[in-house]
Amino acid sequence: MELRQLLYAVTIAEEKSFSRAADKLHLAQPSLSQQIAKLEKEINIILFERSTSSIRLTDAGERFYESASKILDSIEQLKKEMQDMAELEKGGLTVGSLPITGAHILPLVLPVFKKKYPGIQVRLIEEATRALEQLTARGKTEMSLLSLPLADPNLEWEPILEEEICLAVPPDHPLSQREDAEIRELKDEAFIMLKKGQGFRTLASGWCEDAGFVPRVVFESSNIETVQSLVAAGMGIAFVPKMVTRLSTEPLLPRYVALRNPTPCRTLVMAYRRGRYRSRASRVFLDTVQEVLVAMEQASHRF
The missing domain is CATH 3.40.190.10 (Periplasmic binding protein-like II)
Known part of the structure; x- marks a missing residue:
């Protein structure tokens, strides 16, 4: 078993295609297929189930992929450690x-x-x-x-910023005349939120639920600037990180109201394996x- 064969198998698994993997590895596809066949023969295990339209890993292939990925990553880490020891100025x-x-x-x-x-x-x-x-x-x-919070237990992290969250409201909204508000006051409001699957959406929903209600979401977007523009246009209210209120470049902006009792925050981190x-x-x-x-x-x- 050769190191390059591990790389070939991992690349095929990630690309889900022999042809795309061959392009990425700068190899001819027949040569790549030959190397994988040689590897499968050597270990007496079929790694990939092949069909005319797609490929997928076998159960043994999944195990091979996980172990091979760790080996390749360990080698990459060793390279970086040696580079650091040599105090390289470029990297x-x-x-x-x-x-x-x-x-x-x-x-x-x-x-x-x-x-x-x-x-x-x-x-x-x-x-x-x-x-x-x-x-x-x-x-x-x-x-x-x-x-x-981070969902993956394989990650550790270092905090970089504890950021306050405020409320964005339309300019003519009754809350726009106030300096602050409590989340429990918002139970009958229409919310504009980021789409599900984004961490901030999970946090925002959690703040509402902690206040005793499920938010009524009328619009969703994958972009916080779009969320702000919809709020400014009178379509609803939204939770917005304080950083965004300071750095936004959108010409149409809502009014911002502080949230109290409690003040919601998010913790930004740098995470690594x-x-x-x-x-x-x-x-x-x-x-x-x-x-x-x-x-x-x-x-x-x-x-």
Whole structure:
């Protein structure tokens, strides 16, 4: 069994296609098929069930894929550890991010990081919460920007920001004339929320349920800016992270009301696979994120 054969099998499993895997590996498809057949013969196990339209892993193939993925990731981590020991000035870093949160944080962080560490190339992967957790747990990102709670037990994390949540209301809404409100007052309101599957949607629904009601959702969107525009147009109310209220570039904005008794918050974290070696690049990236967010919070308190 050769290391390259592990890579071939893992790539086929992830691409779910011999042809796409061959393209990604820069191999001729017959050569790839020959290597997999050789591997299956050597271990006396069929890894893939093939049909004219698709392929899928056998039960044994699933086990092989999990173990081979860990082996390949361990080798990649060893490479990074050796690079760090050699104090290389150039390298790469794969960072995962929630699209909405990342859109407000990363444009502040990346220029600072690039200026401080011009030799480190950052590759971004944007996915919804659950998909991003899975990618991070599999080692496909070195670290990912997520919000608590995390569902995957294979992840550990470091907090980077505790963020207050406020209420966005239409300009002519009765609550727009108030400085604050309590969530329990909102039980009869029409809510605009992010789509299910996004972490912030889960948090928002939970805040309402803790206040004793299930929110009546009239519109859903995958974009927080769209949510704000719909609120401003009078279509409903919405929970909005305080960061978004400060950094939004939308021309049509709602009014913002503080929430009290209690004040809902979300905790943003940098998550990574439990027990995984953390490269020097990932550590200095985390330092930069924390540095930028602290500066942002201090600036907001001055105004």
